[in-house]
Amino acid sequence: MPQHHLLTVEQGAKHLQAGGVIAYPTEAVFGLGCDPENEQAVRTILSLKSRRQELGLILISDSFDRLIPFVKPVPDKNLQTALASWPGPFTWLFPREENVPDWLAGDNASIAIRVTAHPTCQALSAAFGSAIVSTSANPHGSPAATRAEQVADYFGMRISGIVAGETGQQAHPSEIRDVMTGTLIRGGSS
Numbered sequence: 001m002p003q004h005h006l007l008t009v010e011q012g013a014k015h016l017q018a019g020g021v022i023a024y025p026t027e028a029v030f031g032l033g034c035d036p037e038n039e040q041a042v043r044t045i046l047s048l049k050s051r052r053q054e055l056g057l058i059l060i061s062d063s064f065d066r067l068i069p070f071v072k073p074v075p076d077k078n079l080q081t082a083l084a085s086w087p088g089p090f091t092w093l094f095p096r097e098e099n100v101p102d103w104l105a106g107d108n109a110s111i112a113i114r115v116t117a118h119p120t121c122q123a124l125s126a127a128f129g130s131a132i133v134s135t136s137a138n139p140h141g142s143p144a145a146t147r148a149e150q151v152a153d154y155f156g157m158r159i160s161g162i163v164a165g166e167t168g169q170q171a172h173p174s175e176i177r178d179v180m181t182g183t184l185i186r187g188g189s190s
Contacts, residue, residue, distance in 0.1 A: 005152060007161040009120065013127035020160030021045055023137045023151040026060075027089045027118050028170035029144035030137040030151050032159070033060075035130065036070070042103055042133060048155060050140040056106030058091055058174075060114045060134040062122035067113045067131050070100050078179050086115035087122070089174040093185065104133075114174055120165040136173065144173070 007015065012022050019041050021034045032048065034041035036059050046053055061067050064083060071094035073079075082092045093110040105111045114134070116122055125132055136144035137151045145151045148162045176186040 005157070005161050006148065006164045009123045009127050009163060011161065012124050012163040013129075015160040016124075016128045016132065018160075021048065022160050022163060023145070023148070023155070024124055024163035025118065025120050025148075025165040025167045026116065026134060027121075027168035028173050029146050029167060030148065030162070031060075031121075031134040032137045032155075033124075033132040033134055035128075036104055036133045037130075039101070039103055045133060045135060046103075048158060049135065049138070051135070052106075053103055054107040056108045056112065057104060058112040058114060058134045059131040060116045060121055060125065061131040062087075062116065062125040064115055066125060066129075067094075067115070070097055070111055070131065071095065071113060072097055074179055081182070082179050087117035088115075089117065089168075089170050090114065091174045091176040091186075092179040093176065094179050110178070112176060118168050120163060124163060 015022050016035050019038050021041055021044050023030050023032055032045050034045055091112050091114040093112050096105045096111040100111055138144045151162050177184055
């Protein structure tokens with residue numbers, strides 16, 4: 001893998017600010033990320049993955065405060081349940097704010113958000129100053145990349161670079177639940 005393709009957290013944040021798509025280690029696998037408010041960058045991720053827009057994407061951040069602009073308020077007891085699970089490998093579907101576009105949230109009335117416990121993801125969100133799109137780094141139908149070399153094999157120079165680091169110890173991608181009902185949408189570690 002070319003060394004210039006490996007990025008520091010600060011370089012990764014600069015690429016995000018410039019509208020680039022980067023890969024970075026998450027709790028279980030490498031993720032592809034971009035600025036969630038940059039339509040062209042989001043569409044690039046969807047194209048790279050051959051992912052249907054209507055499915056929507058997950059947003060991660062180092063703090064819930066950075067995710068607030070994307071979600072509607074929920075009852076306090078529901079919010080407290082989500083906040084008690086964070087930071088950690090728990091993704092919650094929150095009702096999406098009206099201004100959240102379909103190219104980000106898909107055909108869903110909700111948007112998936114997570115306050116990450118992964119130190120590289122936390123540092124990247126903090127350096128970027130916003131939430132980040134987070135979807136597994138793999139083309140549709142291929143296994144999710146667990147090493148930077150796999151990301152490079154999948155996407156090569158079609159992404160701006162790969163933030164150096166190791167994935168966490170999670171065996172499976174994050175659990176996804178609906179914040180309003182508690183319903184399990186996707187299982188996590190079992």
